[in-house]
Amino acid sequence: MSPRTLDPAVAVFVAAVNAGDRGAFFAVLTDDATMSDDGTDYGLVPWTEREIFSAEGRMDIETVSADGRSLVATYTNTTWGTMHTRWTFTVTDGKITHFETGQA
Template structure:
């Protein structure tokens, strides 16, 4: 059973997931703190390039299965046109109501 994006506990994470699922690049950028960083499977990536490839040009979608750490740690079924669906984990660092870093990888 999944958790609807609008029911996620942390407002910054909620905005992030909502933007991903709406394929809304403007809302995605608005959810991020200036200079936000990220890693994928333990390797730091250029966030803009990664988001374009893994989310926006490939229609990425997060179906959140569970949340921990006050909503800043998620397990989700992530799917896109490139890789299909896979179970993933996401951890978020939030500063001043924006995501300043996220780390994702296979769960």
């Protein structure tokens, strides 16, 4: 999937996840960004550390919505293995204010 189809902020998010780049990841989020996983709200920093950064998370995009703010990806990390996941992003002024993920 071409990164050109993603909203620019979402493209940075995906690239940061795949590179394990905490700095780029948090730079594309607003200071008060929130997230949920399978409908449950979690603290953003503890969740991302546990599910992405310390678990070597990786997103392989399968499909992207027309607006570039929703996607389906094969997500792999060292904790859970490989999962078919959905991701939806709320973007305001070029930054992500909220993201939702879960089983697709």
